[in-house]
Amino acid sequence: MNYQQLIHDLVNAKGAPGFEDEVLEVLYNYKGSYTMQSDNLKNAYYNLDQLDPHKPTLMLDSHTDEVAFMVKAIDERGLIHIQALGGWLAEHVSAQHYLVRDRLGNYHPGISTSKPIHFMTAEERAKKITLADLKIDVGASSRQEVIEDFKITIGQPIVPATEFAFNERNQVMFGKGFDNRIGVAVSVAIMNEMQDYLKDLPFNLVAAFAAQEEVGMRGAVVTSKRVNPQMALVFEGTPSDDFTADQYLEQARLGRGPQLRYRDNSYIANEWMLKRFNQLASENNLPLQHAVREGGSTNAGSIHLSNQGVPVATLGTPTRYAHTNYCFCSYKDFENTVKLSLAFIKNLTAENFKQFELK
Incomplete structure (x- = not known):
């Protein structure tokens, strides 16, 4: 399915931290058959009311605000x-x-x-x-x-005030706020693609769209408590470093696939999840980039410290000129982020969750 219109609508929505209402309107319009919930912090959720207490929960995280x-x-x-x-x-x-x-x-x-x-x-x-x-x-x-x-x-x-535009020639998108509307789009696309598989999954699947990430990962503090996940995937619009380092230090080039983030200032990724993503990328012939970030942070920082500790991994879709008025993002990278994430989710078993149960 083509998700260009979804990304167009998300990117053009105005959503300063604490003022994410327009983004929530877009989420409601694209929820499909899912129920959508929200809270007093303007976080939103797909499928939260369908949690089976006898199953573990995988949470898909993305944040709705922009700088x-x-x-x-x-x-x-x-x-x-x-x-x-x-x-x-x-x-x-x-x-x-x-x-x-x-x-x-x-x-x-x-x-x-x-x-x-x-x-x-x-x-x-x-x-x-x-x-x-x-x-x-x-x-x-x-x-x-x-x-x-x-x-x-x-x-x-x-x-x-930047408006979305799409270059058909190279499948590159132009606009503001790809950090993190592209991550929101990844979550929506995954939930859409998983609608027919939910009843057969040995775990609950919930998408949580967090507010106020850009001012201290605040929304994810609430979403992680409310969802209470046993595992989480964080989707981000990660800064591209195409022109800032030599080829051996580059960690997120446009058009080279999603970025798997091993650490940043907010967390260190779960080792089993890192190995699994690398394995699935190889098996499915999907491009994957690797990042050990010196700075930066994502909602993973709040989520992995929630409850009694949550295994988390972050997949970023490269975004040139993040935290400015004008950004580029590759639709191919978006598609490959969705494909790799779906491979991970569809191959996730109850046994995978059991290894993280508290002893």
Whole structure:
């Protein structure tokens, strides 16, 4: 089945941390025959109400939020001061197109400020800018105009204005928020492909879509408690390093398949799961990349420490220019992430779970 429209809808949805409502609407539209539940943190779940207490549970995790900003203050000139929601570099933010929500839920186009080169001194051109130097301009001329006419108030979300596009020639997708809407799409696709197999599985299968990952993996703290999984797969839009290292250090190139993450700052992957994914990739002739990350984190950090400890592995779909307004992601990589995950799930047995039972 083709999932391009699903990815289109997920990527274009606006979902700053804490404001993931549009993403949940897309999830509801694509839930198929599954039931969908949600909670007070705006986490969502497929199939949660069908848990058999006599079976172990495999949880598919992905996060619905994207890196964004929040209105921090509005000055006398009508410029919006911003608070980052997630990790941004100032040089990636300047002179970009954003959408600012008003108190009625409407979004207004805005431009992040940049001083014209005509007015800059040599010292200013050489100076490194910071996020504190940047504001969002919605085309107003006063604080009063922003508040009264635009109806923009403190605490409103701000997201990149990028629209999804697809290159048929090389199957590469363009848009914002592939971290982690591509992981969400992987989870939805897997659940769709597994609908006819659920009754025969020796375990429960639940997809959990977590909120607020970009601000501290908060949603996954709740989802892991509510689902109580005995094993979990985390799906991410992992940063691509195509142009940042030599071939022996590259860990996630576009078009080279999913990335299996062995460790990052939040977790060390379960050894049995790592071996199993490597075995299945070889048996099914599927591409697989390998990463020992020096930094970064995913919901695996919250999930593997939940309950009394959960075996977890993370599969990432490479994303060029993650945490910026404009990203590339390969549809072929998405397909191969889904294929490898399905091979893992369909070959998972009750005995595989028993090895992780507490002694």
